[in-house]
Amino acid sequence: MIEIEDVCYSYSGVAALQNINLHIEKGEAVALMGPNGSGKSTLLKLINGIISPDHGTFRFNKKEITRQKLSNTQFAKHFHQQIGFVFQNSDTQLFCADVYDEIAFGPRQMGFDETEVGNRVNDCLQLLNIQDFKNRPPYHLSGGEKRKVAIACVLSLNPEVLVLDEPMSGLDPRTQRWLVEFLVRLNKSGKTIITSTHNLELVPEISSRAVLFDENHTIAADMPSEKLLEDIDLLKKVNLVDQYYHCHQGAGHKHFHDHNF
Amino acid sequence: MDNQKAEMQGIPQWMYTEENYSPRSDRDTFINKSILSIFSILSRIKTQGVGTEGKYSVNAVFKVAFTFMLLILLSISQSSSFVIVVMVYLLAVLSLMEAKMIVKILKVSLIMTLFTFVILLPAALGGNIYSGIMITSKVFATITAVNILSHSTRWSSITSALKRFFVPDIFILVLDITIKYIVMLGDFMLNMLYALKLRSVGRNKSKYTSLSGIAGTMFIESKEMADNMYNAMECRGFTGEYHVCSHFKFTAIDFAYIMMNIAILLIFLYFGRA
Amino acid sequence: MHIPDNYLSPSTCAVMFAAMVPVWTIAVNKVKAEMENVKVPMLGICAAFSFLLMMFNVPLPGGTTGHAVGGTLIAILIGPFAACISVTVALLIQALLFGDGGILAFGANCFNMAFVLPFLGYYIYKFIKDSVHSEKGEYIGMAVGSYVGINAAALCTAIEFGIQPLLFKTAAGQPLYSPYPLSMSIPAMTLPHLLVAGVLEAVFTAAIFVFIKKVSPGTIYQGAKQKTKAVYGLIIALICLTPIGLLAAGTAWGEWGTDEIKNVVSGGNALGFVPEGMANGFEFEALMPDYAVRGLPDIAAYILSAIAGAAILIILFKVIGSLKKDKIGENIG
Numbered sequence: 079m080i081e082i083e084d085v086c087y088s089y090s091g092v093a094a095l096q097n098i099n100l101h102i103e104k105g106e107a108v109a110l111m112g113p114n115g116s117g118k119s120t121l122l123k124l125i126n127g128i129i130s131p132d133h134g135t136f137r138f139n140k141k142e143i144t145r146q147k148l149s150n151t152q153f154a155k156h157f158h159q160q161i162g163f164v165f166q167n168s169d170t171q172l173f174c175a176d177v178y179d180e181i182a183f184g185p186r187q188m189g190f191d192e193t194e195v196g197n198r199v200n201d202c203l204q205l206l207n208i209q210d211f212k213n214r215p216p217y218h219l220s221g222g223e224k225r226k227v228a229i230a231c232v233l234s235l236n237p238e239v240l241v242l243d244e245p246m247s248g249l250d251p252r253t254q255r256w257l258v259e260f261l262v263r264l265n266k267s268g269k270t271i272i273t274s275t276h277n278l279e280l281v282p283e284i285s286s287r288a289v290l291f292d293e294n295h296t297i298a299a300d301m302p303s304e305k306l307l308e309d310i311d312l313l314k315k316v317n318l319v320d321q322y323y324h325c326h327q328g329a330g331h332k333h334f335h336d337h338n339f
Numbered sequence: 340m341d342n343q344k345a346e347m348q349g350i351p352q353w354m355y356t357e358e359n360y361s362p363r364s365d366r367d368t369f370i371n372k373s374i375l376s377i378f379s380i381l382s383r384i385k386t387q388g389v390g391t392e393g394k395y396s397v398n399a400v401f402k403v404a405f406t407f408m409l410l411i412l413l414s415i416s417q418s419s420s421f422v423i424v425v426m427v428y429l430l431a432v433l434s435l436m437e438a439k440m441i442v443k444i445l446k447v448s449l450i451m452t453l454f455t456f457v458i459l460l461p462a463a464l465g466g467n468i469y470s471g472i473m474i475t476s477k478v479f480a481t482i483t484a485v486n487i488l489s490h491s492t493r494w495s496s497i498t499s500a501l502k503r504f505f506v507p508d509i510f511i512l513v514l515d516i517t518i519k520y521i522v523m524l525g526d527f528m529l530n531m532l533y534a535l536k537l538r539s540v541g542r543n544k545s546k547y548t549s550l551s552g553i554a555g556t557m558f559i560e561s562k563e564m565a566d567n568m569y570n571a572m573e574c575r576g577f578t579g580e581y582h583v584c585s586h587f588k589f590t591a592i593d594f595a596y597i598m599m600n601i602a603i604l605l606i607f608l609y610f611g612r613a
Numbered sequence: 614m615h616i617p618d619n620y621l622s623p624s625t626c627a628v629m630f631a632a633m634v635p636v637w638t639i640a641v642n643k644v645k646a647e648m649e650n651v652k653v654p655m656l657g658i659c660a661a662f663s664f665l666l667m668m669f670n671v672p673l674p675g676g677t678t679g680h681a682v683g684g685t686l687i688a689i690l691i692g693p694f695a696a697c698i699s700v701t702v703a704l705l706i707q708a709l710l711f712g713d714g715g716i717l718a719f720g721a722n723c724f725n726m727a728f729v730l731p732f733l734g735y736y737i738y739k740f741i742k743d744s745v746h747s748e749k750g751e752y753i754g755m756a757v758g759s760y761v762g763i764n765a766a767a768l769c770t771a772i773e774f775g776i777q778p779l780l781f782k783t784a785a786g787q788p789l790y791s792p793y794p795l796s797m798s799i800p801a802m803t804l805p806h807l808l809v810a811g812v813l814e815a816v817f818t819a820a821i822f823v824f825i826k827k828v829s830p831g832t833i834y835q836g837a838k839q840k841t842k843a844v845y846g847l848i849i850a851l852i853c854l855t856p857i858g859l860l861a862a863g864t865a866w867g868e869w870g871t872d873e874i875k876n877v878v879s880g881g882n883a884l885g886f887v888p889e890g891m892a893n894g895f896e897f898e899a900l901m902p903d904y905a906v907r908g909l910p911d912i913a914a915y916i917l918s919a920i921a922g923a924a925i926l927i928i929l930f931k932v933i934g935s936l937k938k939d940k941i942g943e944n945i946g
Binding site: 366367368369372373376377380383387407410411413414415417423424426427430431433434437438439441442444445447451455459462467469470473474477478481482485486488489490494497509512513514515516517518519520521523524525528546547548550551552554555556557558559561562564565568569572579 | 617618619620622623626649652653654655656657658659660661662664665666668669670671672676678690698702703705706708709710711712713714716717783785787788789790791792793816817820821823824825828829832917920921923924925927928931932934935936
């Protein structure tokens, strides 16, 4: 479904992505990991069509996505409906006067009548448990509530792929837990989920496959999440963890963490 | 699979059904245009002052003062020879600069010059050639001079140079803060525009609402930023006074620059004796 | 609406700057009185907001886009005096650091966009709001205020342009600066603003105001503690009349008489001026008024062209060299 081949991208002479090769099938749940500045967010922007590669190709559903193609508004709109992007900073994602309008924005654009729009909005509100905020302005909600509204307003487009940039950042433990469960449910219902995260603990829960970036802006590893997290040497090599990273052998359950929290 | 499983997850039916959607057309170039203009502003600010602290740089105070003098002289002058001399001088200065900067500077000045030419064309065709030639060439010289200043000098040096021109310290602080927050608010605005663009999947019947939503959110955010900044400054002992320090070293380059500009002033006076 | 340099004579620029100095002083004092000294730097953020607001491409019917200035909106959000300072700073940064031009014309631009636009718009808004005691009254006041404000600013700009050919001429009678007289500059500037730009400003800024009022009404300026006194109105009127007075002092009133205007409009040449030597067609020497080209001594001309040639060659080489490296452009979509 998503085919990225030999992609390079640099900005102002500084390389951000080098020789990236990545294939993601429909229905997968993939996590992107790597130290700060390794290119994860850049790749996410590329997948969403915000930037185009300098070299290499990006294909979505067998169609190549280029800046030229995206300048055709109809093509671009169709593309954006199929891939939803939840930004890291929820504040920049929300620009409507109340939560209902925010979630209704997408379906209204798609031409549904108000009843259908209402159905979708109410479904999303219920799914994310934010019915109480229906008529509130998004700006004054708490971080976790804003994140939920942001996810809702992207889900209402009904994209096939959901891309999330550091979705756990700024959330309290309980909301993080909730988000993990939610992403698992979404994935099981057929949506392709791509997340970038620093939260190593949660990686195996929200993804079956993990892609590791290194400081050279290339992909250092691409394997099942559990396996990647066991390769402590590799994680140290790309400077994602330090020497104190270790594992506690619980009853049949391996649980990685570091004491730097 | 999946429908039963999905229902058990509590996911509504439309969400696990593929959307067969064909977008209708809509004119929303305004999003891309806004993105591009903000993007160029942010790039400009982020790359300013790069590579300007060489051994051969003139003190910012002189640059500001003499650029200003040049602008005034150009504006007053009625002598095409003087304007030509200034243009040659500016071209010589340009040739000493880095290629990337030259391109940027020339882009701006040539576009503005072309623009001026087009505006003055009706008057020129009507017989008023003086305005056409003089104003157009003056515009080229003026814009080039100002852009040479702003591209070859760190902006913090320009703002602190203003202190020598009796601008109160607090004004300079406001200027510096403005530049910083153009970047921060600009980033914020850029991301909001991207978010809008990514969700513009069809026909937006209320474009003004979306755009004004972005602007409105930006204002509220800027108020919050201002409160945070004020608290941070207060915590660090700010009481309303701000001292701009400038290290003044007079070098040979400064001397040469001053001589050059005095020569220009003399040339102006020479040609001015009509 | 931003006036570039070299269209206004230096004396016009100086007069407009002088007119703004009392405005700025009053604004700074007023702002300091209403908020503690320590909060003055916060105006920087409002200036950043004002700057960025001018960058929005607002859609117009037909698919094109336009820009709003937002002076009235900012005046309503943070008060007219603070707005004056913020817009001034935004204009300064545009002119000085972004090199758009308008450094000498800074005083004039501030007069139009940092004084006339915010103050007129604000007081109209206030008047309508206080007369019509309803929420709708506020929104109508906002829209009308910004519409009138920007058209007034456009009119001032047109007048500043239009008086140039009347006041500043060469010995041969050709205008030194902006060549278009009032009869041209006024319709050229005011019509687009009345029909398009003004409407855009009113609609866009009113929409932003509605949004902020709905989402976060607490952030809006609550109005001065005292009722606006008539004195302020008088001061403002005085400030407005000063530039006109100063300019008029520079010319004999007679020159503004009907003869002058007749000459401009009639004679078949509404557009320009026809000096005597032009009657027989174009000759290069005749194009330049005599005193402008004071025979450059040969050596000087030779040196000048040598420097110019060398400089241009260096520039060309550098630019071409950088273009080759730069084949990878910016792929930002």
